[in-house]
Amino acid sequence: MASKIVSFVLNGREVEVMVRPLTTVQTLLREQLGYTATKVGCRQGGCGSCTVLVNGEPMMSCLLPVEDVEGQQVTTLEGLTPAEGLHPIQEAFYDKFALQCGYCTPGMILVSKALLDWNPRPTREQIVEALAGNYCRCTGYVPIIEAVEEAARRLNTAPHSKKRR
Ligand code: FES
Ligand code: FES
Numbered sequence: 171m172a173s174k175i176v177s178f179v180l181n182g183r184e185v186e187v188m189v190r191p192l193t194t195v196q197t198l199l200r201e202q203l204g205y206t207a208t209k210v211g212c213r214q215g216g217c218g219s220c221t222v223l224v225n226g227e228p229m230m231s232c233l234l235p236v237e238d239v240e241g242q243q244v245t246t247l248e249g250l251t252p253a254e255g256l257h258p259i260q261e262a263f264y265d266k267f268a269l270q271c272g273y274c275t276p277g278m279i280l281v282s283k284a285l286l287d288w289n290p291r292p293t294r295e296q297i298v299e300a301l302a303g304n305y306c307r308c309t310g311y312v313p314i315i316e317a318v319e320e321a322a323r324r325l326n327t328a329p330h331s332k333k334r335r
Contacts, residue, residue, distance in 0.1 A: 181249025218304030
């Protein structure tokens with residue numbers, strides 16, 4: 171099958187790419203566009219390390235054909251990270267020791283962002299449920315859950331809390 175041109179918005183900027191049919195967003199991001207915060211784990215939809223946001227919803231980019239994001243808004247961890255410093259969720263992960271090797275962290279943070287946008291004051295159970303598709307081999311999960319709770323506190327008390335980043 172012939173390659174195809176696909177246009178979408180990546181981290182706030184319009185991009186137009188030529189891809190072979192069924193190229194995944196994961197492969198496009200890492201191998202064509204150089205956005206390597208999106209990780210490669212199982213490539214089967216089972217680990218969450220490849221999570222990106224599509225119109226604010228977490229999606230496994232290893233299972234997502236580029237054709238399916240035509241005209242959509244895609245966000246990676248690079249897009250969440252401000253030009254200087256860290257996003258409050260990143261800060262909370264850092265402060266709560268919620269990462270060790272860091273391989274799962276981009277996916278964890280993007281899922282947390284989607285959760286906190288939808289529900290700024292999640293219960294612990296809701297956090298656990300939201301993160302259920304994302305595996306971490308290092309932390310034991312407790313620091314990650316505490317980091318999301320801390321991020322929620324900070325986002326709800328910070329002066330910018332009405333203008334969510
Ligand atoms: S690499 Fe996509 S879910 Fe594991
Ligand atoms: S910090 Fe290593 S896999 Fe989560």
